[in-house]
Amino acid sequence: MSAAARSAMTIARVALPVAVYTLFDYWVPAGLEVSRGQMVRVHLGRRALVGVVVGIGASTDVAGNKLQPVGEVVVGMPPLPPDVLAMADFVSRYYQEPLGLVLAQMLPPLAGNVARAPMAVAAVALSADGRELLPPRVVRAPKARALFEWLNAADDATLGAEAIAALAPRERALLRAWLGHGWVVPAPAPAAPALPLPALNADQQAAADAIVAALATFAPFLLQGVTGSGKTEVYLAAAAAAIAAGGQALLLVPEINLTPQLAQRIAAALPGRRTVMLHSRLAGGERARAWVAAAAGDADLVLGTRLAVFTPLPRLALIVVDEEQDSSFKQQDGVRYHGRDVAIWRAQQCGVPIVLGSATPSLETLAQAQRGRYGWRKLPHRAIEPARLPALRFEPNRDAGAVEGLGLPLLAAIEARLARGEQSLIFINRRGFSPSLLCAACGWQAGCPRCSARLVVHRNDRELRCHHCGHAERLPRACPECGNVDLMPLGHGTQRLEGALAARFPDARIVRIDRDSTQRKGAFTAMRDSVHAGEVDILVGTQMLAKGHDFPRLTLVGVLGADNALYSADFRATERLAALLFQVAGRAGRALLPGEVIVQTDFPAHPLYRALAGHDYESFAATLLAERRLTGLPPFGHLALLAAEARDRRDVDAFLTAARDAADVVVRAANLTVDIYPPVPAGLARRAGMERGQVLAQSAERGPLQRFLPAWREALLRLPGRRVRWVLDVDPAGFA
Numbered sequence: 001m002s003a004a005a006r007s008a009m010t011i012a013r014v015a016l017p018v019a020v021y022t023l024f025d026y027w028v029p030a031g032l033e034v035s036r037g038q039m040v041r042v043h044l045g046r047r048a049l050v051g052v053v054v055g056i057g058a059s060t061d062v063a064g065n066k067l068q069p070v071g072e073v074v075v076g077m078p079p080l081p082p083d084v085l086a087m088a089d090f091v092s093r094y095y096q097e098p099l100g101l102v103l104a105q106m107l108p109p110l111a112g113n114v115a116r117a118p119m120a121v122a123a124v125a126l127s128a129d130g131r132e133l134l135p136p137r138v139v140r141a142p143k144a145r146a147l148f149e150w151l152n153a154a155d156d157a158t159l160g161a162e163a164i165a166a167l168a169p170r171e172r173a174l175l176r177a178w179l180g181h182g183w184v185v186p187a188p189a190p191a192a193p194a195l196p197l198p199a200l201n202a203d204q205q206a207a208a209d210a211i212v213a214a215l216a217t218f219a220p221f222l223l224q225g226v227t228g229s230g231k232t233e234v235y236l237a238a239a240a241a242a243i244a245a246g247g248q249a250l251l252l253v254p255e256i257n258l259t260p261q262l263a264q265r266i267a268a269a270l271p272g273r274r275t276v277m278l279h280s281r282l283a284g285g286e287r288a289r290a291w292v293a294a295a296a297g298d299a300d301l302v303l304g305t306r307l308a309v310f311t312p313l314p315r316l317a318l319i320v321v322d323e324e325q326d327s328s329f330k331q332q333d334g335v336r337y338h339g340r341d342v343a344i345w346r347a348q349q350c351g352v353p354i355v356l357g358s359a360t361p362s363l364e365t366l367a368q369a370q371r372g373r374y375g376w377r378k379l380p381h382r383a384i385e386p387a388r389l390p391a392l393r394f395e396p397n398r399d400a401g402a403v404e405g406l407g408l409p410l411l412a413a414i415e416a417r418l419a420r421g422e423q424s425l426i427f428i429n430r431r432g433f434s435p436s437l438l439c440a441a442c443g444w445q446a447g448c449p450r451c452s453a454r455l456v457v458h459r460n461d462r463e464l465r466c467h468h469c470g471h472a473e474r475l476p477r478a479c480p481e482c483g484n485v486d487l488m489p490l491g492h493g494t495q496r497l498e499g500a501l502a503a504r505f506p507d508a509r510i511v512r513i514d515r516d517s518t519q520r521k522g523a524f525t526a527m528r529d530s531v532h533a534g535e536v537d538i539l540v541g542t543q544m545l546a547k548g549h550d551f552p553r554l555t556l557v558g559v560l561g562a563d564n565a566l567y568s569a570d571f572r573a574t575e576r577l578a579a580l581l582f583q584v585a586g587r588a589g590r591a592l593l594p595g596e597v598i599v600q601t602d603f604p605a606h607p608l609y610r611a612l613a614g615h616d617y618e619s620f621a622a623t624l625l626a627e628r629r630l631t632g633l634p635p636f637g638h639l640a641l642l643a644a645e646a647r648d649r650r651d652v653d654a655f656l657t658a659a660r661d662a663a664d665v666v667v668r669a670a671n672l673t674v675d676i677y678p679p680v681p682a683g684l685a686r687r688a689g690m691e692r693g694q695v696l697a698q699s700a701e702r703g704p705l706q707r708f709l710p711a712w713r714e715a716l717l718r719l720p721g722r723r724v725r726w727v728l729d730v731d732p733a734g735f736a
């Protein structure tokens with residue numbers, strides 16, 4: 001290539017989804033329009049990748065003969081706007097992850113043809129031309145004819161988003177072609193059946209007014225409302241105002257809360273507005289379409305899980321994070337960002353209000369509210385009168401008459417509900433409370449061969465399974481150590497409880513809701529619907545049952561195994577248990593029937609249980625905050641965790657020791673107030689055959705830690721240790 005040709009060349013700097021901290025230069029062929037933020041297809045070596053252009057220049061350090069061209073611009077995807085690129089840059093720097101990986105997280109999957117030409121319409125209808133011209137043309141093509149007839153038969157000749165999503169690829173291609181011809185046209189989404197909207201009560205109105213008054217400025221709010229207090233109506237009232245003023249609203253919810261119920265309430269509260277959903281379980285094409293609709297400003301409200309925080313929203317006016325304390329907002333692999341924290345950053349950058357809603361706010365959020373940095377609005381009463389908070393009782397775990405851990409008081413309470421035709425929920429705190437297999441003769445316990453964990457008995461499948469690595473083996477008939485055939489399962493799993501309840505209450509209709517019973521797609525929804533329809537008397541379940549569901553005939557909640565989390569090594573375990581128990585307790589007596597909660601515990605005087613009995617989350621949070629202040633843990637300190645694993649324990653130890661030394665060097669050189677702790681084995685010291693360990697960095701202020709991390713990361717990349725895999729987790733959710 002001649003010098004003249006090179007000097008006239010346009011260079012695109014591209015962030016690629018690879019685990020290196022550099023950008024890649026490509027030359028832009030003549031005639032290709034490439035701008036910042038655009039998604040482009042390029043080759044890295046022989047690999048074909050989609051990257052994002054983060055800069056345009058006229059020169060490069062890459063040798064001319066090595067320089068490759070940009071392949072093409074991804075069709076149908078608008079370039080990422082500057083504010084989203086800035087968010088990517090922030091996430092990359094804050095969480096110490098390569099920009100290309102961060103950007104890859106933000107984009108919907110771009111594989112295949114669907115994403116190449118996303119259909120950015122919620123609904124389509126036959127146009128007048130279509131009605132006239134299509135019938136003669138489709139006579140010979142059966143596919144086309146079927147599609148036409150479908151459109152023609154549909155109400156108002158309109159196909160909704162769900163119907164479009166359900167089309168076969170061939171039909172969708174046809175539809176796209178017809179859109180091109182103008183035979184079908186984008187249609188307004190069909191109006192939702194009007195649900196009666198409750199008038200806001202005084203507390204709700206005051207909260208909504210405060211948020212609306214803050215529109216167009218950065219204003220964080222903590223909306224602390226007891227379960228059933230009607231937080232959702234406040235979100236929706238604020239969103240309606242934001243949208244009426246020409247804005248878009250972003251509503252982030254935990255994985256588990258993406259319910260059709262919520263979608264219905266949104267549709268009722270925002271008639272004529274367009275809502276799109278964004279979460280990881282959507283098919284790629286669907287997600288791409290929703291994303292494009294949001295980015296183009298066609299969607300008024302985006303409802304999604306943590307990944308939706310990255311959606312381009314040209315008219316963003318309000319962000320809401322529901323159940324802001326939920327741990328699913330923190331991604332646990334790949335780019336370990338916290339959706340809530342990124343949302344706060346984004347609200348600040350865009351100058352819009354953000355509402356963090358919870359019955360049991362995270363200690364981080366609570367502390368900010370107490371310091372006066374967040375507007376603090378409370379909804380202390382349930383929305384539906386005369387619903388009252390449930391009464392709490394504590395009963396001992398050890399009970400001579402207990403059946404599979406269900407004590408006599410709990411059994412009697414269930415029986416009373418059955419007699420009255422009301423529903424009961426038995427909640428098992430699964431963390432550290434799964435049935436394992438023990439030999440009473442020699443003390444042998446069924447352990448995972450690849451992890452430092454016990455195997456869990458899955459009686460229905462006659463298997464032992466590891467919940468950490470997925471290892472499974474047949475339930476042994478006899479002890480492998482001593483041959484004893486009388487092996488006893490220890491602890492109470494959901495399956496055993498279900499069995500025991502069925503034996504005790506043979507006429508009761510019992511449903512188990514846990515990870516196993518809800519693996520099939522739609523299974524969870526089907527179960528929830530049958531609970532609603534009153535086809536279930538007793539629900540047995542785990543964490544999945546705790547939140548976001550409103551069962552009017554549910555009047556009893558029994559809690560088993562909560563004690564296990566009280567004395568955990570993980571500093572967040574008690575906080576999580578507290579949130580969970582307040583949520584579970586909130587399930588009882590939501591509507592007109594009074595509720596009761598029975599907690600089986602050996603420590604009824606524990607501050608958590610006392611707070612629970614008084615329905616006083618804040619007093620318990622105050623206890624926890626005092627502890628955290630003493631130990632310098634969040635929110636009174638900031639953490640980063642280096643987690644490493646290798647086949648051989650010696651490799652892990654050597655790497656972590658070197659990592660710690662490297663950290664000390666960085667801290668001393670820059671004179672930073674960051675404490676580095678000695679290497680320790682992880683809580684689960686071995687997983688899937690890998691030995692695991694960690695080093696903790698802690699600082700009272702965020703600034704020094706953020707200055708420390710890039711330098712430490714650089715040093716870590718230079719350490720020998722090819723047999724070691726490691727990650728840096730900034731603001732870890734807990735100690736693994």
Ligand code: ADP
Pocket residue numbers: 198199200201204225226227228229230231232233383384550
């Ligand atoms: P939260 O999210 O705070 O737990 P929800 O928003 O789910 O509470 O509301 C609980 C129930 O109260 C819902 O059935 C909702 O329709 C109802 N509700 C909310 N606000 C009102 C109101 N102002 N008047 C009557 N019912 C209401």
Ligand code: ZN
Pocket residue numbers: 439440441442443444479480481482483484
């Ligand atoms: Zn034995």
Ligand code: ZN
Pocket residue numbers: 448449450451453466467468469470471687688
């Ligand atoms: Zn295992």
